[in-house]
Each structure stands twice: as structure tokens, then as C-alpha cells.
Amino acid sequence: MKIKALKGFKDIVPGEVELWQYLERVARDVFDRFHFREIRLPILEETELFARSIGEATDIVEKEMYTFVDKKITMRPEATASLLRAYIEHGLYVQKPVQKLFTIGPMFRHERPQKGRLRQFHQMDIEVLGSENARVDTELMAMGAMLLNELGLQVSLELNSLGCPECRPGYRTALLSYIEERHDSLCSDCKRRSTTNPLRVLDCKVPSCRKQILDAPSILDHLCGQCEDHFDKVQAGLQQLGVEYRLNKFMVRGLDYYCRTTFEFITTDLGAQAAVAAGGRYDGLIETLGGPSNSPGIGFAIGMERLVLLLQQQETSYVEADQVDLYIAGIGKQGSQVGFGLAHEMRAGKYSVAMDHEGRSLKSQMKQANKTGARFVLIIGDAELESGKGILRNMLSKEDQQEIDLSASAIVECIPEKSPIADSIMSGRLKEKNSTD
């Protein structure tokens, strides 16, 4: 019996992986411009870390985590908790009062797999730790918008404030009494939520519940002076930087730790999986996890699968990335032996080289070279060995063919510019369909 990948776990194969590399390169470039530094984190953590940070009464902790029950460890369902754990563990706050960090990698949640929803999925997670300043909120959203824009994606930003421990209780009471009046019309999940976490009712996707909450009181009318001031500054900042946004008073986010600013980048092109990125402020969380007091933080996570789907949908195509500088066609035992050595020398000289070791005919090797998109082919057969000169064919201008010495330095002279694989993924190989048509 064939063994297949687990449900909700996906391979990213050549042909698709180039799009992921492209996405990461553009993102790293943007993060760099905003002066973020990378941190790499483990995938397994103590279960307690997620229970304490994300919150016991959240979907993630209640039903989505992959946990080794006997060992009390869990495969991370998101990155913020791990990143904060590392921030505290290494005392990163001592080195720099404000830390700007990002991490990229797989997350694990036991959900029902759908388009844009997997059990192992990938996020780019970006966090700013140690500043309460509204500019930080603005800058983070502006960076997200810049990245999505540079990827050519049409995505809109939705914004809300969840207040703070000062003002939220008052709002909670107002919301509770509104919900209680409509209790019988709510779905069973919301009936339960109305006692455990009433704000989550606002977030329910069931159409009948959505209808019921249309006139629910808005948190924005209950913000305390400080939260209101912060929220005004965030919005003024977005306006100053020309970042478009829309207020969404129903956006509460799934995680317990959020306060003040919360935001989502939304698309209409992925059906139910509308959020491509989401995040918010979590000013008390670092302290809750044993870090220093008064250490505010804010962050967001970008869902990479959803961005890749959008890139594919928007017909961003890429030229087959299986492309080399040189294909060496060695004919016969001797020819291929000499070619084998030259290939190694050329690779050490930073050229990408492909070669066949199966002793195929010249015709079949030329076919392969074409398929590989080789810029040049070097033919070494018996006649070439005898004369000591190989035939170098320029595959772009087919007729252009010359005899050259069978040495790496001679070949290098005839292949003017090398094209490091990494660079060409960004340049020529990934093109808008329109521009290539």
C-alpha cells in the first residue's frame, strides 16, 4: 500500500516552491527596510506556554492543538507565544529597549482542511516588543500594507480597538445585556460563549448570529480616555502614511491576549478564508509569561498559504525555474568523464551546471538541455577529445557555436555573465503574465 501525506499536510514541490521563495524574498526585503531582525524558534514547546498565553477558552487551545499528552508538550499553533518565551528567556529586552523581530515557519492546528486552511500551515510572524507608542501600531500595519502591495495583491485593512482592562469590563457588561435579550436566537456555540467569552459572539460566522449582532453596542463607544487617544493616534498615523483602512467594530480576534489595536488584512478572493494576515496589541502578555512588567507588545501573522493562493489566482506566473548556465553533454565514456570534472570546476566557480550520467545519446541530451533551459551547452565527444576542443553552443542564439579549449577558464571566458540561481528567481524567472504575453 502506498503511504500518502497526512490529511491537511502538504508537500510544496518544485514548480510551486519558487513562488514560496519569491514570497519570502519580497517579505524579507520589506522587513529589512523596516529594520526587523529574524529569530528562529523551535516547533515544540511546553503545552502550558500556549494555554497561558493564547487562553484556555479559545478555539486554538480548546480543540486545535497537537499535543503529546504524556509529555505535556505541543506543536506550536502560532508563533507569538514562542517568540515571547525566547524574548524573555534570552533577556532580549536588556539589549535593546524596543525589539523588532520576525520569524517564518510552519504552525500546526487540528482544523478541518479546506482551501487556504491546513493542519500544517506557514506563517510569517512579526512582533514589536517594548513600545506602547501608537506609531508602532501604525508602522506595523503600514509595513503589512506595503508588503501586500509589493506582491501586487488587492487586500483591505480592517481595524478595531479592544480597549484595555480599564474599559473592557464596562463594554462587556453592555454587550452581555444586549446578548441576553437575544440569547434564544443565538447558535449553541454562542450561547456557551455568552458566558465564557461574550466578545467572541461578535465574531461568530453563523448567519443568524451575524444578523442578531448587527446593532450590538460598539467597543469604540466604550474606550477609556487613554485607549481613545491611542486609537486616534493610530488612525491619524495611517492617514498620514496614506494607508487605507476601514473600522470594523465586530473584529475581536480569537485570542485572549489582545488589547487596544487589532487588525486584519482581508481578501474577497478566497471564499470563507478571508483573512490573509491578522494581529494586534497585547500589552500585558509579556508580564503574564514571566517577563518584565510594563512591557507592551504588538504583532501580526501573515498566512503564507493564502498569499500563495492569491498570487496564483492573480496569475503571477513564473518561468520554469529549472534553468542552468551550462549543460555539459559528454558523449561516450571518455567525453562524459572529462565533462564530469569540468562540471565540478564550473560549479566551484559559482556557475550552475547540469549533466547527464546515464550515457544517453547526443540527441536526447540536447533535448534535456533544452528542457532545462540551459543558456549554453558544451559538447564533448570523441572528435572533440581528439582535437582537445569542445563545442560550446549558445542556446539563446541557436546558430552561435564555437570551439573552445576543454578547460574551465576557457569556458568561463565564453559565458560572460553567470546567473546565480537565487537572483534569477527574483528577476527574470518570476514575471507578471501580462508582461510576458
Ligand code: ATP
Ligand atoms: P481564521 O479565522 O481563518 O481561522 P485565525 O484567526 O485562526 O484565522 P490567526 O491565528 O490570527 O488566524 O493566524 C493569522 C493568519 O494565519 C490568518 O489570517 C491566516 O491567514 C493564517 N491561518 C490561520 N490558520 C490557518 C490554517 N489552518 N491554514 C492556513 N492558514 C491559516
Ligand code: MG
Ligand atoms: Mg482559526
